[in-house]
Amino acid sequence: TSEKMSPYENYIEAAPLNFFLTKVFGIPNHYNSSLAVGIKDILSASMGNLISSAQFNYMFDIPWLVQQYPEQFRSKPLLIIHGSQRADKTTLHENAHRYPNITLCQAKLDIMYGTHHSKMMFLLYDNGMRVVIHTANIIHNDWYQKTQGVWISPLFPKLASDQDLSQGDSVTQFRKDLLEYLGAYGTNKHLQEWQETIRQHDMSSAKVFIIGSVPGRHTGASKMKWGHLKLRKVLQEHGPDGSTVKDWPVIGQFSSVGSLGSGPENWLSSEWLESLSTVQANGIVKLSKPKLNLIFPCVENVRRSLEGYPAGASLPYSIKNARKQQYFNTFLHQWRAFSRGRSRASPHIKTYTRISPDAQYLAWFIVTSANLSKAAWGAYEKNNSQLFIRSYEIGVLFVPSKVEENLKLFNVQGVDSSKDSMLFPLPWDVPLTSYTQTDRPWLWDIAYTDKPDSQGNMWCPS
Numbered sequence: 001t002s003e004k005m006s007p008y009e010n011y012i013e014a015a016p017l018n019f020f021l022t023k024v025f026g027i028p029n030h031y032n033s034s035l036a037v038g039i040k041d042i043l044s045a046s047m048g049n050l051i052s053s054a055q056f057n058y059m060f061d062i063p064w065l066v067q068q069y070p071e072q073f074r075s076k077p078l079l080i081i082h083g084s085q086r087a088d089k090t091t092l093h094e095n096a097h098r099y100p101n102i103t104l105c106q107a108k109l110d111i112m113y114g115t116h117h118s119k120m121m122f123l124l125y126d127n128g129m130r131v132v133i134h135t136a137n138i139i140h141n142d143w144y145q146k147t148q149g150v151w152i153s154p155l156f157p158k159l160a161s162d163q164d165l166s167q168g169d170s171v172t173q174f175r176k177d178l179l180e181y182l183g184a185y186g187t188n189k190h191l192q193e194w195q196e197t198i199r200q201h202d203m204s205s206a207k208v209f210i211i212g213s214v215p216g217r218h219t220g221a222s223k224m225k226w227g228h229l230k231l232r233k234v235l236q237e238h239g240p241d242g243s244t245v246k247d248w249p250v251i252g253q254f255s256s257v258g259s260l261g262s263g264p265e266n267w268l269s270s271e272w273l274e275s276l277s278t279v280q281a282n283g284i285v286k287l288s289k290p291k292l293n294l295i296f297p298c299v300e301n302v303r304r305s306l307e308g309y310p311a312g313a314s315l316p317y318s319i320k321n322a323r324k325q326q327y328f329n330t331f332l333h334q335w336r337a338f339s340r341g342r343s344r345a346s347p348h349i350k351t352y353t354r355i356s357p358d359a360q361y362l363a364w365f366i367v368t369s370a371n372l373s374k375a376a377w378g379a380y381e382k383n384n385s386q387l388f389i390r391s392y393e394i395g396v397l398f399v400p401s402k403v404e405e406n407l408k409l410f411n412v413q414g415v416d417s418s419k420d421s422m423l424f425p426l427p428w429d430v431p432l433t434s435y436t437q438t439d440r441p442w443l444w445d446i447a448y449t450d451k452p453d454s455q456g457n458m459w460c461p462s
């Protein structure tokens with residue numbers, strides 16, 4: 001019903017997959033005009049007449065956030081869901097204190113080293129609501145010169161009061177999974193109000209699966225609800241068939257790396273890769289495990305970036321972890337995004353996909369807050385009877401058949417404009433670019449003083 005749409009909605013609603021990159025300051029405008037949004041576009045009045053909103057994230061600059069809303073929306077109720085504790089929590093409260101419309105909600109983090117990584121917006125308008133799931137912190141730098149991913153839901157209309165509230169879910173059970181994710185935060189009055197609001201909206205137009213992580217030791221029926229086992233379950237039921245994707249590589253792209261174990265068989269190439277290479281379970285014998293390709297910036301990628309070495313302050317891979325897992329380097333490829341004008345926009349986006357060897361087709365695609373870590377994706381414990389997750393994460397999974405019935409694959413590039421294909425806007429270049437002999441993965445806690453960065457500076461972390 002285009003008569004309701006304003007020019008902004010047209011360009012946002014027109015994107016068939018609702019998958020955008022954030023606008024980057026300092027690249028040719030062409031790369032910021034299509035399939036790119038800034039935070040002010042997302043919050044603009046042309047997306048809807050805002051009644052209230054919620055912002056889930058890890059880092060917040062509250063005064064900056066308020067300024068990103070249109071002036072007439074800056075006093076609307078705003079719920080901030082964070083994971084800050086102790087001094088960080090005090091600072092957050094000090095910064096929020098002077099805004100009477102802002103309420104803070106602290107997500108419980110009872111497990112050591114867990115963080116509230118999830119990045120999501122609820123936008124309630126007078127004619128419906130939107131859900132935005134993305135990868136950027138609520139700070140200026142994350143929306144300025146980095147590559148970030150954003151999924152913006154269609155406008156979800158409010159259910160008519162007489163309509164049965166069990167209506168209004170999608171073929172991917174988007175609303176059910178979103179409510180289940182929110183349920184994991186426990187009893188918070190403001191979050192429960194948002195759960196009620198979500199129940200009152202028709203989300204049947206959502207074509208993506210939610211892949212979420214919540215802290216805990218998940219067993220029994222809950223074991224497959226979160227992290228890499230949720231992905232495994234969805235791919236068992238709705239994934240590609242084994243014959244189509246036999247020998248198709250898996251690609252992981254991320255902005256941080258955890259402690260993965262002393263060898264690939266500890267976690268990376270065993271349980272994690274097994275989940276990402278799951279195919280529709282039709283009983284055929286287990287396929288050979290596919291090749292794993294990883295994308296993480298090398299030192300040169302960071303040095304030449306628009307921000308220079310300081311881009312590396314958001315790429316927290318430590319020397320402590322790196323020295324324990326040299327095998328990890330054998331999987332690595334450079335950050336290159338020439339096709340999107342973003343080779344120099346350092347990646348903070350996290351994406352995972354299964355791609356054909358000729359890089360023409362995708363079997364599925366995820367954009368998420370989850371980096372390459374056990375804390376985010378979960379790790380088996382107790383003889384695979386439970387999945388141990390430390391952090392909150394949330395992402396969306398695109399599966400061709402759920403985007404369009406009978407669609408089996410996404411097109412990546414080239415001219416296959418046959419009717420049964422849909423172009424997927426990849427954020428990074430294929431084929432992948434290997435590290436050179438002298439390239440090393442970026443580590444954020446060692447010095448780089450042999451070559452100045454794009455700003456003429458060296459990197460000397462304290």
Ligand SMILES: O=C(O)c1cnc2c(S(=O)(=O)O)cccc2c1O
Binds near residue numbers: 117316
């Ligand atoms: O986007 C996030 O959720 C996130 C989380 N953590 C970060 C860290 S650190 O907490 O791991 O030291 C250091 C630098 C950037 C970070 C970041 O961008």
